[in-house]
Amino acid sequence: MSRNSKQWTQKPNLPSTHYADPKIYSDPAIFEEEKEKIFKKVWMLAAHESEVANPHDFRTYEHPGGTRLVIMRGEDMKIRTFYNICPHRGNLLVYEPSGNAKKLVCIFHQWAFDAKGDCVDIPRGKAGYQDRICESDVGLREVKTEVGYGGFVWVNLDDSCAPLSAHIGSALDYMMPELETEPLEVLWYYQATLRTNFKLIHDTNQEFYHDYLHYHNRITGMLDPKSGYFQRRYTAFPNGHASVGSMNVSYDAYTGSGHSALGWPKLPPNGWKLVDLFPCITYNLRTSVLRIDSYIPLGPDRVLLEFRILGLKSDTPEVRKQREKDAATIWSPFGRNLHEDLLASSGQGMAMARGSDPMYVLHAREEDNLIHDEVGMRHYLEEWSAWMGRSSSDSTRKIADSKPQATAPAHQEQDVAQPA
Amino acid sequence: MNTDRTTVEELVYQTCTALDRNDYSEFLGLCDQQFEYKVTAFSPEIRKDMTWLDHNRAEMEELFHTLPKHNSDHAPLTRNAVVYKVSYDNDKKQANVVTALQIFRTNLDGGATQVFAVGKYYDTVSLDQDKPILVKRHVKLDTRDLGWGNHIPI
Numbered sequence: 383m384s385r386n387s388k389q390w391t392q393k394p395n396l397p398s399t400h401y402a403d404p405k406i407y408s409d410p411a412i413f414e415e416e417k418e419k420i421f422k423k424v425w426m427l428a429a430h431e432s433e434v435a436n437p438h439d440f441r442t443y444e445h446p447g448g449t450r451l452v453i454m455r456g457e458d459m460k461i462r463t464f465y466n467i468c469p470h471r472g473n474l475l476v477y478e479p480s481g482n483a484k485k486l487v488c489i490f491h492q493w494a495f496d497a498k499g500d501c502v503d504i505p506r507g508k509a510g511y512q513d514r515i516c517e518s519d520v521g522l523r524e525v526k527t528e529v530g531y532g533g534f535v536w537v538n539l540d541d542s543c544a545p546l547s548a549h550i551g552s553a554l555d556y557m558m559p560e561l562e563t564e565p566l567e568v569l570w571y572y573q574a575t576l577r578t579n580f581k582l583i584h585d586t587n588q589e590f591y592h593d594y595l596h597y598h599n600r601i602t603g604m605l606d607p608k609s610g611y612f613q614r615r616y617t618a619f620p621n622g623h624a625s626v627g628s629m630n631v632s633y634d635a636y637t638g639s640g641h642s643a644l645g646w647p648k649l650p651p652n653g654w655k656l657v658d659l660f661p662c663i664t665y666n667l668r669t670s671v672l673r674i675d676s677y678i679p680l681g682p683d684r685v686l687l688e689f690r691i692l693g694l695k696s697d698t699p700e701v702r703k704q705r706e707k708d709a710a711t712i713w714s715p716f717g718r719n720l721h722e723d724l725l726a727s728s729g730q731g732m733a734m735a736r737g738s739d740p741m742y743v744l745h746a747r748e749e750d751n752l753i754h755d756e757v758g759m760r761h762y763l764e765e766w767s768a769w770m771g772r773s774s775s776d777s778t779r780k781i782a783d784s785k786p787q788a789t790a791p792a793h794q795e796q797d798v799a800q801p802a
Numbered sequence: 803m804n805t806d807r808t809t810v811e812e813l814v815y816q817t818c819t820a821l822d823r824n825d826y827s828e829f830l831g832l833c834d835q836q837f838e839y840k841v842t843a844f845s846p847e848i849r850k851d852m853t854w855l856d857h858n859r860a861e862m863e864e865l866f867h868t869l870p871k872h873n874s875d876h877a878p879l880t881r882n883a884v885v886y887k888v889s890y891d892n893d894k895k896q897a898n899v900v901t902a903l904q905i906f907r908t909n910l911d912g913g914a915t916q917v918f919a920v921g922k923y924y925d926t927v928s929l930d931q932d933k934p935i936l937v938k939r940h941v942k943l944d945t946r947d948l949g950w951g952n953h954i955p956i
């Protein structure tokens with residue numbers, strides 16, 4: 383039966399954890415609040431160490447808190463991160479996304495900075511500033527940086543944040559053997575700018591019910607009773623993270639997949655492990671390729687998706703070529719699955735745009751935490767509500783103070799079986 | 803060996819119009835049995851070439867065959883190509899062709915057109931038969947942010 387206006391917008395007769403207020407996906411004020419309360423305080427995955435492999439290599443990152451950053455490896459091999467802002471008159475220090483420079487020299491008036499963020503030259507400094515300002519007064523703003531969980535560079539704008547390990551907890555434990563056996567290397571980096579809310583696309587990584595969207599996944603997983611697909615189980619971790627148990631992907635079922643038997647150290651052949659991290663990072667290891675998603679919200683209805691595809695640093699050119707080929711079938715901009723995921727998430731963004739009178743969004747499937755359960759999205763929004771101090775099912779309702787990450791006690795791990 | 807530049811140019815343009823119409827059998831009819839197809843892009847962010855599609859003829863045929871089973875953007879793509887350079891290899895009886903490429907996407911709803919991608923075709927064309935045949939196509943893309951992407955080779 384179709385519904386009238388009142389029926390369409392009334393709250394579902396479900397626990398409030400099982401639906402979301404659509405305003406959280408389109409309201410500009412909520413987006414600004416997310417920047418302040420979440421993105422300026424949470425650990426974000428900004429790059430991989432292989433992107434700054436050598437001393438003086440640098441790489442930029444557009445932080446979702448709103449600040450442009452530059453990541454740089456020092457002579458001491460330590461990776462540090464700075465605001466990409468020249469402290470003189472606020473020019474961009476680095477214009478290119480990557481490079482190698484002994485010193486970062488601002489093009490404007492040639493102030494120079496070393497890889498520790500110290501100002502090392504002010505042209506005609508003494509003549510203009512006498513003793514009022516000297517080099518030691520005008521260093522770069524350094525941002526908390528840690529490298530880990532597969533050699534990724536993580537940054538946090540909040541100087542008083544807790545260490546990265548406190549944020550990740552045990553969420554990545556079941557993937558650590560695969561992540562840390564050998565050094566990794568980025569094979570692809572690409573962006574996609576979409577007109578949607580970042581939580582909608584992150585949700586798409588957190589629910590597998592949408593395998594109905596993917597012909598490739600239906601046929602290589604759901605249709606093969608031996609694949610273990612329907613036994614995949616969610617494990618919810620503190621701080622809004624969740625993992626999905628491993629399975630065997632039946633690539634033979636998809637003619638033309640061209641998928642190799644290459645594999646990945648420690649991962650069972652044709653295995654697939656996935657971990658979603660709060661607020662919008664996903665580790666996705668599928669047979670021979672690691673895909674890392676790290677999303678940069680640009681507005682309530684705009685997001686820049688960063689995708690990285692990784693292989694092993696020790697790969698020969700032939701092996702690397704095969705890994706790229708394996709990734710291309712499903713995950714390149716021309717890949718079978720990625721295009722479908724991005725179409726669906728963009729469709730949500732279009733349909734539920736501000737002012738479009740959307741209904742409450744259902745997150746209500748319960749299947750004993752197995753693969754088509756929507757517990758991943760529910761667990762995420764519980765964390766989102768804690769950080770925002772705002773209910774995700776009724777965005778006008780304030781709840782206890784927002785969660786300052788450094789001091790908040792971690793939620794208890796939910797009583798869910800460990801991934802297979 | 804047929805070194806008539808016009809027939810080589812027409813081959814390149816016909817591959818574009820065949821793909822524009824999603825006429826995959828016409829496209830494959832212009833390609834050799836040993837056809838190789840590749841899409842790459844250089845990333846200034848990581849300073850590496852990335853290979854986003856890499857198919858032989860059998861894999862191209864499978865790709866075209868499975869396309870209708872997927873959910874795809876059906877907005878038409880229009881390829882605008884200009885052949886920049888044709889150089890001949892007399893020993894191999896082949897031409898190497900460099901073509902500038904712009905691809906436009908036209909919305910089904912309303913018909914607004916936007917640039918989807920720019921890049922170049924690096925083609926190898928066999929001139930050993932009465933008609934030129936496409937042996938190898940390497941698409942080098944300048945555009946890397948392709949929005950929600952696409953399923954159809956470009």
Ligand code: FES
Nearest residue numbers: 468470471488491
């Ligand atoms: S703004 Fe950078 S040196 Fe003046």
Ligand SMILES: [Fe+2]
Nearest residue numbers: 586596719723
């Ligand atoms: Fe998907």
